[in-house]
Amino acid sequence: MSKQKIESAIAKLRELSSTPVKGDCLLTWERSTEELQAVLLVAEVLGELWRNGTSARVFDGGLAVSIFRDQSTRTRFSYASAASLLGLDVQELDEKKSQIAHGETVRETATMISFLTEAIGIRDDMFLGEGHKYMAEVASALDESFAEGVLPQRPAVINLQCDLDHPTQTLSDLLHLKRSFGSLDALRGKKLAMTWAYSPSYGKPLSVPQGVIGLMTRFGMDVVLAHPPGYDLVPETLETAGTFARESGGSFTHGHDMAEAFRDADIVYPKSWAPLNVMEQRTQLLKDGDATKLDALEQQCLAQNAKHKNWECNRKLMSLTRAGKALYMHCLPADITDVSCESGEVAADVFDRARLTTYRQAGHKPFIIAAMIMLSRFDSPSTVLTRLVENDARRYAE
């Protein structure tokens, strides 16, 4: 992306018919398509500024708080990178080191960590029906404290994965598609297969497939969801996908045949997840703290998974795709047969050919997160970006 292309991206950002409204992007389907396009444009500009050595530190101090209720490498580092890019200092809320257990309410904690905070990133994907609820509760508490003058600013709330959606992942995926196919318009009519894949693991969240079908259907793609019987997603997310497909002139179909999904696909996204009913039981057992039943459930789920080892993205399946060359996507880490496990989501040779491409896919995430923070915190991101380009403060000595 040359300087000219940066300027063109900023111009497009300025032109987006509905000016991006400030607010959190907790679920992509709650935001307008223009708003999502704005996230991509800002992310592209920020990425290019980084590569050009232009500083994008739009803050001079202030915290970017992170709350990880589940493990994370990629997203943790993406969030920290976004914070550093913008000039914020990461402070992690480690619930084990805090007094939160001591009867503190969510709304109290939300305020207590926010007096000098510009962004709060949250991962909460373990409990079905809980993650999004928690984030919405935090957001609402911040609204109150800001309205009442308790907080001098309303921090952006960034969903770093909940039980329903994983917007920083799926918008990175969308930016990857935009870059791979040339534009969002070029995605129109492309076939994307979001499929289950076998993994010898258990309890993987549903948010990626849900997020992918709920986002990609907005851009005129033919989105196919395929999984073995029983591996259903939260029903509302399928309805959303259907509605978006109708509105965008694309399509959304749902089946149980991996090969059928792969046939003539331009893009394949084979990824494991846990069956909805297992996740529901697991959520209850985690709440109850019933370790014995949790173990039993895990064994049962692993046994169920093992019946579907043929759901592996291998050379034979790939050969069914458009010219045998579909774009392979994965949010990483992938379970790779003979590399990370005996039998996994993807064959080693297929993954190896796509490996660097999946790294590129992941590389958008820091900039997507930074874009979300900017869009939430600034009235006119296009003006801010223009000034960054003009000032061209260097981000390293020369």
Add this chain to the structure above:
Amino acid sequence: MSKQKIESAIAKLRELSSTPVKGDCLLTWERSTEELQAVLLVAEVLGELWRNGTSARVFDGGLAVSIFRDQSTRTRFSYASAASLLGLDVQELDEKKSQIAHGETVRETATMISFLTEAIGIRDDMFLGEGHKYMAEVASALDESFAEGVLPQRPAVINLQCDLDHPTQTLSDLLHLKRSFGSLDALRGKKLAMTWAYSPSYGKPLSVPQGVIGLMTRFGMDVVLAHPPGYDLVPETLETAGTFARESGGSFTHGHDMAEAFRDADIVYPKSWAPLNVMEQRTQLLKDGDATKLDALEQQCLAQNAKHKNWECNRKLMSLTRAGKALYMHCLPADITDVSCESGEVAADVFDRARLTTYRQAGHKPFIIAAMIMLSRFDSPSTVLTRLVENDARRYAE
């Protein structure tokens, strides 16, 4: 606070008869009243600069080390916020991840973590007779290493709660009172009830009540300490409070009747703490690592607490206060009846009315900590603040 008021606060800071002497504020009672007033003034200016979007990054790099020997949310985030505000990078000393256990002395560690360090914040409130001693030992080691040229600078030591005092909390409390009543002078003759309150928890430190009576008695208030028999504080802190009350023209009384304490009070601060003799036994058992006896002590203490469930700040008690409208204070999190526990320090309706006010009380802490660091590290904080106002570097892009 307008720009004019900022300038007036800086002018007052300049006028304070005794120029604030550089040094740590480990115990408020070791510092002059003028020095404490200086902390409030600097905190107020820093708070206003933040709200006005003026950068207060007086450092361009350097560490703000934190050592938490007990859990913390509020103080941890306040410290991180203060560091970010001033341009320092937080580095936590996690004693579990370090080699400190391997026979390293306190004075060695103090130096090893300080080569590029501007502030060291310490929470050490678990062991009676230990916390303050440890901080003083760190401070003395830093003095030596600075005097000997081993350290290029003498980091500020910030007491983030010890066994005796909790200065960042009580000075936030004092700033809250100054703001609520209009000035420090307006506090003269006001009645403040620092009372014990029931909580189904165990081992809460004594530092807040000790710190409150040791600070508020310096400003001409009528301070009443009330608790059930046996819930004594460290005797020296009561003596200090008595002396200060005499000197300031206020009063300090000590009793065992919550209603009496609340009667006509302008301010109430009902908060649980552990009995002194339990804390003494606990300190010994923790040192001995005697888990069985610790459990027994906890049970015995909880049983003893349970005899005083009527020490709850409820509507009836509040109605006894000045016009039934005393300012309710708490350092948070409060144990709220029917919210965080069956029976607690405060009734839900009383807390709910005061909730946002307690959040404001907490919101001063980041600025108090930042003020302490500035007063410790700069010869003329008023000059530094004046330049910040004049330069008006923006803390976010516009």
Add this chain to the structure above:
Amino acid sequence: MSKQKIESAIAKLRELSSTPVKGDCLLTWERSTEELQAVLLVAEVLGELWRNGTSARVFDGGLAVSIFRDQSTRTRFSYASAASLLGLDVQELDEKKSQIAHGETVRETATMISFLTEAIGIRDDMFLGEGHKYMAEVASALDESFAEGVLPQRPAVINLQCDLDHPTQTLSDLLHLKRSFGSLDALRGKKLAMTWAYSPSYGKPLSVPQGVIGLMTRFGMDVVLAHPPGYDLVPETLETAGTFARESGGSFTHGHDMAEAFRDADIVYPKSWAPLNVMEQRTQLLKDGDATKLDALEQQCLAQNAKHKNWECNRKLMSLTRAGKALYMHCLPADITDVSCESGEVAADVFDRARLTTYRQAGHKPFIIAAMIMLSRFDSPSTVLTRLVENDARRYAE
């Protein structure tokens, strides 16, 4: 160091016959002597800039990632200090909080944490034959991802201690010697005794003695390695030391007599380490996760150690050194007899006399690490340093 001396150091840096080649200093013996001299010169200039209050923030954001696979205080804080000095934000990769266990490859993780990363510091010293291998694998993955355009920059990889070498320690040691004796040339002909010493601990890495003999032999010193029979080091490191000694006109001898090693020594470095064969067995048992055998090995090793309690650096041994006044060195923390243990590496009176000197020795490490990052990331560090001096941006308000 005056401003004049800073300029002279920069001039020397510019003159170094072989311009420092960008690259990681994973093992000092893989880099040219000129490159190591460059590290010292940059570190000296950075140290002096810090003491003069000149900002050295050559980055405006970006991450300094740290990976600690073993405990650390000194090095952790040195790394964080170096990052803060240069304007980078530390982000620790805590392998317990990450998904790395989930079958992710080293090369994938290396890339995933590096999209906006300028440096990766790694401590991996527990497994003989593994630590250096891991670092080299990370470095090679970064090379690939940078070459392929996946990463916009190639982060510096900083060895914060591996199984073979501990370059940030030994280069700090070398800078300490340069400062103590006046110059690197002045070290020529000086006798340095790197000896084992008794410690009631187990499993201490071999990297410090290996690194010391592999570095100090390059500067014309007479390096003597002494340890009880059985406490061998990795054989290749002895070969390297021998070769360097021949090339530099110094000498390298190897024996089993502490007194002989101390006789007429100018510098003594008495320090405990584990026997090579114990480390080999331990590596295997750690891999196997065999806790029972690990316990047995520890007991056996401690018993073996206990036979050598007379390997203590005491007044009598010190009296054998040059004029009884050899420079005592230790990487800290030292096991001090009657202070941190009943019987240890050094007698209390010997350590106490040298204590502040060992602190100075440690104080170079933040600047050594910062110098390594700068040399790895900038084409012309001398130009960058010159501009820092000329601009003289202040690192704190005045």
